Every structure is written in structure tokens, then in C-alpha cells.
Amino acid sequence: MCHEIVITAKNSGQMTKFFSMNDKTSTNCTEKRLGFFQRTRNKFAVLQEIGFERNENKLRELLKDDRNLVQFPIPLFLPALLVWLFMLLFPLVLILDPTNALKMSVNVKGLLGFYLPMLSTLFVFILNQKFLVPQLVFKKRYAIYFICNSVLLVATLFFREVVFFMMERSPSDGVGYFFSSYCFSFVKGHFGFWPIASFTILVSFVCVLCVLYHVMFRQIVRAFVLREQKRSELQYELDFLKNQLSPHFLFNTLNNISALIQIDPKRAESSMNKLSQLLRMMLYQVKDKYITLREDVDILQKYADLEKLRLDESFDFVFNVQLENPNVMIEPLLMMPLMENAMKHCVNPNGKSFAHVSITQSGSELHFHSENSNYPRKSGRKNGGLGLSTFEKRLDLIYLDSYEYSVNIVDGVYISDLIIHLKKEIL
DSSP, X not given: OOOOOOOOSTTXXXXXXXXXXXXXXXXXXXXXXXXXXXXHHHHHHHHHHHHHHHHHHHXXXXXXXXXXXXXXXXXXXHHHHHHHHHHHHHHHHHHTOTTOTTOOOOSHHHHHHHHHHHHHHHHHHHHIIIIIHHHTGGGTOHHHHHHHHHHHHHHHHHXXXXXXXXXXXXXXXXXXXXXXXXXXXXXXXXXXXXXXXXHHHHHHHHHHHHHHHHHXXXXXXXXXXXXXXXXXXXXXXXHHHHHHHHXXXXXXXXXXXXXXXXXXXXXXXXXXXXXXXXXXXXXXXXXXXXXXHHHHHHHHHHHHHHHGGGSOTTOEEEEEEEESOTTOEEOTTSSHHHHHHHHHSOOOTTSOOEEEEEEEEETTEEEEEEEEXXXXXXXXXXXXXXXXXXXXXXXXXXXXXXXXXXXXXXXXXXXXXXXXXXXGGGO
């Protein structure tokens, strides 16, 4: 935003121009930063949606497998336990290797020196992940969280001292000697700056890792739940839209066919067959997640033919279809709101009514283009009602950042364009 600055002194116009230029430069920089963050956010959203889709497809494939390999339930902690066992036991392969690439002495002290930091890290990690981070960090009890991890650091160092004392003690060394001369003593050579620094780094790293893990996990779960809520709401609206298409459209179509029976029986019979086929498709085919593009275009064609029954012969309707691969899969009724909008709001009592629709598909690109005389029944953006509203939500949910949709009114002609980049897995 450029602020207007009024200065009564000499050269005030130049000063105003200078400040305005600075303000514009600052605004442009801010817009560029916001643009970068928005683009990054959109890319992450696309990657997140791809991950959700991939996992859903894997789950569907898993559910299709009828083989019952395991007949009893498995607790959720067992897979994690197997992972941790692998991480703990795999280093033994390297340590016990005859070539001894790690140059470690294969004895009890050497193994404890290797595994003690790892087991201590595992202990701190489990406590942070299961209890400390959820109960303290996300409830903003940061001071208590810091104190608890400080206590854990001292406890792990103390446990290390106990283990090394038990291995190195002589028969005469007792508990008193441990606390007075051995524990945390720099003189004996087993304790020094490096153990303190290494354990402090490990505990700090584990704390940061657990916090980041919980933040990302909560964000992913939240995004997935919101996605499923949107899907549920959208599915309800789609079901309502399908049911809404039938009563009003069916009532008008049956009235038109009834009037045609005496005027043009053959046309009435043909229209009744088209209506029967359309209703059959609406009842059965659209229940699938995907149908072929040919089937979807056929539904649009039959719908348009039946809508023409209520229009006079002067109505100019063109429906052009060019499909490179008619068997490409697409979500059912995706383009129906655009066709419905073009047919319902094109009747102009004061001029020529027309609707020109073209659907082209080439490779992974699907293009719907329509031009019709603009005579909306209601003013404003809500011409299409629930249909167009649900249509845009559906596009955002299924083809986020993979479609282009635009609407323009030029010289009384309503023009809508939809370009969809189809998903590779359904081509």
C-alpha cells in the first residue's frame, strides 16, 4: 500500500515521491516473501495429498487380499518393538565381524561402552515421546520439561558410573568408596568432559527430535481428519446433488415427454429411452469412484438431449467431443454442474438462446469449454447453487493445484473453462 505524505516544506513533492517509492519497494518485498511461502505451502499440500492417496491405495490393495495369514490380533507396540530390536542388534553384526572393521575390543566393557549411550538414549526417547512432550511441552510447562530432562541427564550419567564401577571394583571397594572417591570423579580416568558433553548432546537432540516428531505427527493427523471431514461433507452434498437432479429434472422431462406422445410419438419414445438410460447410469454407475470418460460424456449427452425437450426449435445447441483415450478413468459427474449451468441459464426470452459445449482430452489433459447465452435466473455468483459450490470444493479436494477453472462474461455470453491434469494412476 502506498501512503500519501503531505509536506509543506520546499521540494515536498520530491520527498513524497521518495517515501512512496520506499513504501512500494517494502510492499513488493513482503508480497514476494508471502508468495514464496504460499508456493511452498501449496507444494507441501500436494505432497501431503499424494502421500494420503498412496497410503489409501495400499490399504485398499491390502483389504482386497483375502488370505488370512494371521488369525489373531496384534498389539500396536509389537511392530515398533521389532524395529527397536533390529536397531539394537544390527551393530552386533559389525562388532562381531572377524575383520573387526570398527577396531573395537569384543568384551563386556567394550560392548557396554557401545550400548550404554544407545540404551540411555532409547530410555530418554521413550519417556519424552510417551509422557514428557505430550504432557509438558504441549501444555506449555516448559520449565518443568527442562527440569525433568536435566534430571534424566544426571540419572543416565549416574547409571553409567554404577555400571563401570561394578565392572572395575575390587572386593574391598564398597558403597562408601563409590560415593566418596569413584562417582563423577575425574581422577580415575573413567569420567571427564567428553561423557558429560556427549550425553548432554544426546539428550538435547532427543528432546528436539521428540518435539518435532509430535508437532509433525499432530499436523499430519489434523490434516487427515480435516480431509476426511471435507470428504464426508462433500459426499453428503454429492449424494444430495444426485438426488436433487432427479425430482425436478424428472418432473419436467416426464411432462415434456407426455406432451410429445400425441405430437411426435417416435421422439417421445426415443426420449423415454434416453431418460431410462440416464436414470440407470445415475443409479448404478455413479456409485463407483471412477468411470470411463466415455461413460461420463454419455451421461452429459443424454442429459442435454432431455433438457432440449423444454426448449423450442430455434435453440442452438452444439456438443463437440474429441477424446484421445475414451477409456481414461474420471470421477463420475465431475463436469455435470457445468453442463447443467449452461443448459439451465441460457434461455433468453428477448434474444437467441444457445449453448455450445466442447470436451477434449489429450494425454493427461482434459478440457471442458462452454459458451452460452447468459440469462441467469438469479443474480450474483450463486447461479449454480449447490452444484457449482460442490463442484469447486470437489476440484480442490481431488485435483489440488492440478486444475484451472475460469468463468467470464463477454458481450452477454457466459464462458466457462475447466482444464484438469488427470492423475497418472488412473490413466
